[in-house]
Amino acid sequence: MVLLGAVGVIVRKHPVHAALSLVLTLFGVAVLFVAQEAHFLAAVQVIVYAGAIVVLFLFVIMLLGVDRVENLRTDPLTAQRPLAIITCLGLAGVLVAAIVNGNGVFNERGEGINLPDLQNGPDANTVQLAESIFSRYVVAFEVTSVLLVIAVVGTVLLTRKAKASAK
Amino acid sequence: MIALDPLLVDDLLWVPLIIVLVKVLIVFVVGLLATMLMVWFERKAIAGMQNRIGPNKTGPFGILQTLADGIKLFFKEDLFPSRADRFVFALAPFLSFVPAFLAFAIIPLGGDFRNGSSGEVTLFGQVTRIQLADPPIGVLFALAISSIAVYGIMLAGWSSGSKYPLLGSVRASAQMVSYEAALGLSLACVLLLAGTLSTSGIVAAQSTITDWHFISTGIVPFIIFLIAATAELNRPPFDLVEAEQELVGGFNTEYSSIRFALFYLAEFMNTVTMSALIVTLFFGGPQPIAIGNFVFDIPLLPNALEGTFWLLAKILVFLYMYIWFRATLPRLRYDQLMDLGWKLLIPASLGWFMLLAAQRLARQNGWNIVLVTGGSIAVLVICYLLMQAAFAKSARDRSTQGTMF
Numbered sequence: 040m041v042l043l044g045a046v047g048v049i050v051r052k053h054p055v056h057a058a059l060s061l062v063l064t065l066f067g068v069a070v071l072f073v074a075q076e077a078h079f080l081a082a083v084q085v086i087v088y089a090g091a092i093v094v095l096f097l098f099v100i101m102l103l104g105v106d107r108v109e110n111l112r113t114d115p116l117t118a119q120r121p122l123a124i125i126t127c128l129g130l131a132g133v134l135v136a137a138i139v140n141g142n143g144v145f146n147e148r149g150e151g152i153n154l155p156d157l158q159n160g161p162d163a164n165t166v167q168l169a170e171s172i173f174s175r176y177v178v179a180f181e182v183t184s185v186l187l188v189i190a191v192v193g194t195v196l197l198t199r200k201a202k203a204s205a206k
Numbered sequence: 207m208i209a210l211d212p213l214l215v216d217d218l219l220w221v222p223l224i225i226v227l228v229k230v231l232i233v234f235v236v237g238l239l240a241t242m243l244m245v246w247f248e249r250k251a252i253a254g255m256q257n258r259i260g261p262n263k264t265g266p267f268g269i270l271q272t273l274a275d276g277i278k279l280f281f282k283e284d285l286f287p288s289r290a291d292r293f294v295f296a297l298a299p300f301l302s303f304v305p306a307f308l309a310f311a312i313i314p315l316g317g318d319f320r321n322g323s324s325g326e327v328t329l330f331g332q333v334t335r336i337q338l339a340d341p342p343i344g345v346l347f348a349l350a351i352s353s354i355a356v357y358g359i360m361l362a363g364w365s366s367g368s369k370y371p372l373l374g375s376v377r378a379s380a381q382m383v384s385y386e387a388a389l390g391l392s393l394a395c396v397l398l399l400a401g402t403l404s405t406s407g408i409v410a411a412q413s414t415i416t417d418w419h420f421i422s423t424g425i426v427p428f429i430i431f432l433i434a435a436t437a438e439l440n441r442p443p444f445d446l447v448e449a450e451q452e453l454v455g456g457f458n459t460e461y462s463s464i465r466f467a468l469f470y471l472a473e474f475m476n477t478v479t480m481s482a483l484i485v486t487l488f489f490g491g492p493q494p495i496a497i498g499n500f501v502f503d504i505p506l507l508p509n510a511l512e513g514t515f516w517l518l519a520k521i522l523v524f525l526y527m528y529i530w531f532r533a534t535l536p537r538l539r540y541d542q543l544m545d546l547g548w549k550l551l552i553p554a555s556l557g558w559f560m561l562l563a564a565q566r567l568a569r570q571n572g573w574n575i576v577l578v579t580g581g582s583i584a585v586l587v588i589c590y591l592l593m594q595a596a597f598a599k600s601a602r603d604r605s606t607q608g609t610m611f
Contacts, residue, residue, distance in 0.1 A: 079342075
């Protein structure tokens, strides 16, 4: 289902259909999370990605009226296709390398993979996640939130500039 | 383990399987019946408030009116607008109808929770709950489901290929996404006090009336949740999605026959579900009303069934309140709606959440609770003043430079 959705994102000509395929993929990933006993992550996946981010995608598609099929013959950036192919191959290479490299980790339960402890009741999952986010990785977490704030401020600033120069 | 039922963890036996199937059936049928009665109740109550009679022909007091309307809608012609995106157009009603039912699965519908009982009952030698599912993520499931419901409305408006439905659905998606934040933040206050995500755990934490979360979280989260839930349901006074005077019928203008009926059912089903969720989160769900050690106990009824009675009674209060809202409050303007959501509800719920968290931390570490509360309130006041200063500045900029968008 995940792969079907992912292929759909690329293949479907209509942007709205592509966005819907993306939702399918995100749901599939949520199901995979549940299969790995990460219930909290699954719920957050659905709420944040499927519920907010793709809705925003659709929102933009509908508001800007880009929901017509674009002409694929003419290319605004001529170098973009060869570059895309190179990037794809590179990414695929890195992924394969990572998978081959990390093959043994799952069997021996190496450090960094703490399986959720299901003996401590239904909330153990959430507790474990909170502990690792707010103690061990707290700096990374805070830096990410600062990054998001910077992005928001930057966007607001850009829209203001555009308006001022239009005047 | 997707936790459909705690029973399914072990070997697949017939008895638990049948219990689960019967539960699914009961929840489905009760859901449909509740929706049907809710439609009738709303029409009748509004008619009363507007000095009319309301439905009175089919059945006693017109109670079968919804059934008659449903049958009529079944046999009407099913139209596809010529500019519609056929697949999405057909899909959208189900996307809004199915989540409405799914969310009902996590509501504890009965059981004995008093004096720290776990609310489990024994049916045919199997320990289970009067609740379709008790997933570990509990209430988050309801949030996830309600975020899916956005798609139904959004895609319905877009796929109609028509102007007014599109406007309605764009409004709807913006409204629902922004009010979901306030909904989630006020929910977090409840979760902070209950200390668990599971709905049965939340109910179990509210045994006396002072433990009910609407009192123990200090009423503010409840009010925010109520407003945000009304907006999430697209019910008046937040029904800009289908504002008849400006948008014909909003997202479902182009829908006819049974597809329209599905939207209609989903709206009322959502109202029932959301009332049940409010009762579960803030009013103790199936817990009886108890003041201190005194419990309003209904004699002759077993405690587990009594829970169902209390739940129904509490839900009815909220259903009546939603009808009351609809009959009395005028619809908000769109910018007022967004201002209320972003500038009032979200900051207020965030601030209140911080206050509760500080109190909780103080209690855990044995700090002076008055001092901590006072300090948090001072910080919140400073934040509020800063926010007001920012609003004033942007208002001044707007008057000198004109609007930005």
